[in-house]
Amino acid sequence: MYSRKVIEHFTRPHNQGVIKNPSGTGMVGNPVCGDLMKIYIKVKKDKTAGEFISDIKFETLGCASAIATSSMVTDMAKGKTIDEAMKISRDSVAESLGGLPPIKMHCSNLASDALHAAIEDYRKKK
Numbered sequence: 001m002y003s004r005k006v007i008e009h010f011t012r013p014h015n016q017g018v019i020k021n022p023s024g025t026g027m028v029g030n031p032v033c034g035d036l037m038k039i040y041i042k043v044k045k046d047k048t049a050g051e052f053i054s055d056i057k058f059e060t061l062g063c064a065s066a067i068a069t070s071s072m073v074t075d076m077a078k079g080k081t082i083d084e085a086m087k088i089s090r091d092s093v094a095e096s097l098g099g100l101p102p103i104k105m106h107c108s109n110l111a112s113d114a115l116h117a118a119i120e121d122y123r124k125k126k
């Protein structure tokens with residue numbers, strides 16, 4: 001039912017935790033299942049690359065797919081410019097995990113939505 005990648009990221013999630021004094025945070029929830037995801041980002045500026053995500057962490061209260069997609073989205077966003085990170089989509093997170101069972105596709109929404117919310121929060125604070 002779950003791909004090997006989903007199981008790997010669920011059992012040993014990457015970038016789990018909190019960033020103190022983050023540049024932005026994004027929290028989203030799914031009203032149907034009640035799962036919650038919070039993403040913290042640290043943004044730095046580089047003369048050539050521009051603003052990029054130098055660090056990213058997540059806290060997730062949720063199902064195995066929600067934890068695996070949180071872990072994957074943080075891996076995908078780390079080191080990217082904020083414009084590139086805004087382009088990370090729900091589908092690209094699920095694809096990078098080797099797919100999710102159809103009934104679990106909505107779980108990948110939380111991950112990209114929380115990332116985008118953290119970037120929006122950073123932009124608002126600027």
Ligand code: FES
Binds near residue numbers: 066
């Ligand atoms: Fe709620 Fe997966 S069942 S996010």
